Amino acid sequence: MDRGAKGIRRRLALGMALLTASGLFALAAPADAHAAAGCSGRKVRTLxxxxxxxxxxxxxxxxxxxxxxxxxxxxxxMSASVQARGHRPVARKGKRTHRIGTPLVYAGHRCVRVAGEVGGGSTSSGWILC
Structure with missing residues (x-):
């Protein structure tokens, strides 16, 4: 076998190993990462x-x-809202079956207040993440 064929096989094997590893990382991701539906970052509170x-x-x-x-x-x-101290709340409200989320809201180093509602039940946090 010539050297060119060995190099191609080696690259193909490396590519397959990388694809397999990325697939395993995707399967090992925490379930709440998928629940966020557009919310990125790390989870800091659950209410x-x-x-x-x-x-x-x-x-x-x-x-x-x-x-x-x-x-x-x-x-x-359902609804979800985020309010940075000194600013108006950013809220989403509508008829949904599973989840609703807010866009990313710039809070800087300010405290935030969050609220959520499903049907007749609701919660709000007061000022957090100060």
Whole structure:
């Protein structure tokens, strides 16, 4: 076998190893990373309430929140909001079956207040992440 064929085989083997490793990392990712649905960063708070859970994520100086329904399936009113101190709240509200989230909100080094609602149940945090 000539040297060119060995080099090609070696590159193919390396490529397959990298694809396999990236697939394993994707499978090993925490389940809540997929629950965020657009919220990036690390989870910094979880606020459970009677009809759902509010998850708060921080990425650098940005914060976002995702409200997840306790029993997904039927459509109901859901909301999530983030307010940096000194600014207006950024909120999303609508009829959903499983989750709703806010966009990333610039908080800088300010405290934030988050709130979430599913059906008749709701939660809010007061000032956090100060």
């Amino acid at each position: 459970p309430f009677s009809t759902g859970t509010l998850h708060v994520y921080r990425q650098g100086r940005y914060v976002c929140a995702v409200t997840l329904a306790e029993n997904p399936g039927r459509e109901r009113t």
